[in-house]
Amino acid sequence: MIVEQIYTGCLAEAAYYIESDGEAAIIDPLRETKPYIDRASEGGAVVKYVFETHFHADFVSGHLDLAAKTGATIVFGPTAQPGYEACVARDGEEFTLGKVKIRVLHTPGHTMESSTFLLLDETGKExxxxxxxxxFIGDVGRPDLAVxxxxxxxxxxxYLYDSLQSKIMILPDxxxxxxxxxxxSACGKNMSTxxxxxxxxxxxxxxxxxxxxxxxxxxxxxxxxxxxxxxFPKNAVMNRLGYGNLDEVMQQGTQSLSPAAFEAAANATNAxxxxxxxxxxxxxxxxxNSINIGLEGQFAGWVGTLIPDLKQPILLVVPEGKEEEAVLRLARVGYDNCIGYLNGGFTAWQTAGWEVDKIQSITAETFATLFEQNPNLPVLDVRRKSEYxxxxxxxxxxxxxxxxNENMARIDKDTxxxxxxxxxxxxxVAISILKARGFTNLIDVAGGFSAIKQTNKLPLTNYVCPSTLL
Incomplete structure (x- = not known):
């Protein structure tokens, strides 16, 4: 028996590969199917089942494409109502995988169809x-994401309390x-690393x-x-009702466009x-008017937070060699309408003589000096409220x-x-969004609060200012 965790850091998501005697099961796969199919092929196994613990809200699962490509059966727990062919299991139902079994434990609370899958080894041991x-490790799922x-x-x-007490706590240590x-992950609030x-x-x-x-x-x-x-609720609906084929999404999104074609596409589609x-x-x-959300950060989460329409046409400016990664990471959270990328990146745009824009960025040291000279300097701290x-x-x-997006009207364009x-x-990210909406008087402090703090020049507090923009 083989159990492998396949962890994706940018989404803080764990999928699982289980193999026994030539048969494999995948639990909670991400949108891309190749890693799971390749892993099964490597072990000489056939993917028999795709188990889904619930209708995920924070990413689009790969269960449909994976089942279509392997012939595997999709399995949900009790009360799930998928809009496609799948097995909705009974509480306690067992599925044979090679020499092991997987038992369905209905554990509603995070969502009502949420289920836990109990692995029984070759001897029947839990x-x-x-x-x-x-x-989770150190936490439980938040109880406010059910649709x-x-x-x-x-x-x-x-319900979650009852599920944990009656189905989980009774299992061996x-x-x-x-x-x-x-x-x-935003699916809990106190998860361990x-x-x-x-x-x-x-x-x-x-x-x-x-x-x-x-x-x-x-x-x-x-x-x-x-x-x-x-x-989150939009992804949950996609996972429940179905979605487009990822191969087609990738083919469309990785179309290479010259600067002229890129400009024409932007104007024609309002991308x-x-x-x-x-x-x-x-x-x-x-x-x-372009928006900056860097691939090196929590890219998918910020895209999902800040771009309201999953069907929004998107054109990409991306470092060379990162085109497929960018399109895939968009698709993982349901943004399937990427229509191409700028061939040659921003350098090609600049070389072609098209209009460009810039953002003024200063060091934390320079900022601290300015603030010392003027304690009323207008500053926007765009960290989360808990950080602030x-x-x-x-x-x-x-x-x-x-x-x-909700608080933009509170910012003075003349300041x-x-x-x-x-x-x-x-x-x-914040400045790029504001500039695209007509705010031009914005200066970035490079390195952020951590760099500002290291200057040891400014007064800091944990007092919540009454003028905080919530």
Whole structure:
């Protein structure tokens, strides 16, 4: 028996490959199918099942394409209502995979169809659980992502408590926990950087499993939940009803366009120009009105947070050799309408003599000197509210990047703002969005708050300023 975790850091997502006696199962695959098919081929195995723990909200799963290419059966837990052919299993139903079995444990709470898959080895011993978003290492799934339900998050948290107590906590301590996500995912709030553990350790150290009552559990799990990114329910619907073929999405998105063709496509389709280069490289020159979301950061999550329409036509400006990666990472979160990329990148655009724009960027040291001279300097801190509350420059305003579209009207177009985040990634995203909307008086602070703090020049506080833009 082989069990392998296939972890994708940019989404903090874990898929799983299980193989026994020439048969393989994939649990919660990402959109691309090649890694799983190649792995099965490497082991001389046939992919028999694709198990889905629930209708994922934070990414588009690869179950449909994988089943179509391998002939595997898609398996969901009880109450799932997929809009395509799949097996909706009974609670307790077992599926034979070579010499092992996989038992379905219905564990509603994160969503109502959420299920955990219990792996029984060749001797029938309870060996591992694949918990999806029911149980994480150090946390449990947030109870506010279910679609098509009248249940409150408190109701769902109550179901989650019952599921954990009746289905998970009764299992042996030596059972290995394989969760669907790790630290960095928005599907929980307290996940560990570890991506596996024993159930016994989780019983001892996971705050949610140590709750003394259902009431205490509900209160603790629902406390401090931030609203999920706007694309979450849209991805959940795609996973439930179906979606387009990834091969076709990739073929369309990786069309190479000359600068002239790129400009013509932008004008004809009203496409969003998405520049995925590194922030400071973008600042030195970019196509007017393009948005910068760098591939080196939490790219997919920020795209999903900041681009409201999954069907938005997108044209890419991308470093050479990164074209397929950019299109794939867009497709992983449901942005299937990329219509091509700029051949030769920004250099080709510039060489062809087309119009360019720039963003002024200053060092943290220069910024600190300016702030010392004028403590009323207009500054926008675009970190998350929790980061801002933890520590910020005295008197500055907080405009979290994830709510910038809703709060744009509160910014004065005639005022020159100095914009910073934690390290420089998000501030460039924010400035590019604002510039595309007509805000021209924006100056980036390179290196962000971490660099500002190292200057040791400015007064810092964890006091929440009354003028904070929420």
């Amino acid at each position: 060996t591992a659980i694949f918990t999806g978003d029911t149980l 098509k339900t009248d249940l409150t998050r408190e109701d769902l948290a109550g 030596k059972v290995i926990v394989y969760p669907g996500h790790g630290a960095g 570890e991506t596996t553990d024993t159930l016994g350790n989780q019983k001892r150290f996971n705050y949610a499993l140590r709750a003394q009552s259902k009431e205490a559990f509900v209160e603790e799990v629902t406390a401090g939940l931030m609203p999920p990114p706007q694309y 969003l120009i998405l520049d995925v280069r590194e922030a400071q490289l973008f600042a030195k020159g970019f196509i007017p 509350d933890s520590e910020h420059i005295v008197g500055v305003e907080n405009l979290p990047l994830d709510s910038i 020159t703002y100095y914009v910073h985040c934690a390290g420089g990634y998000r501030s460039m």
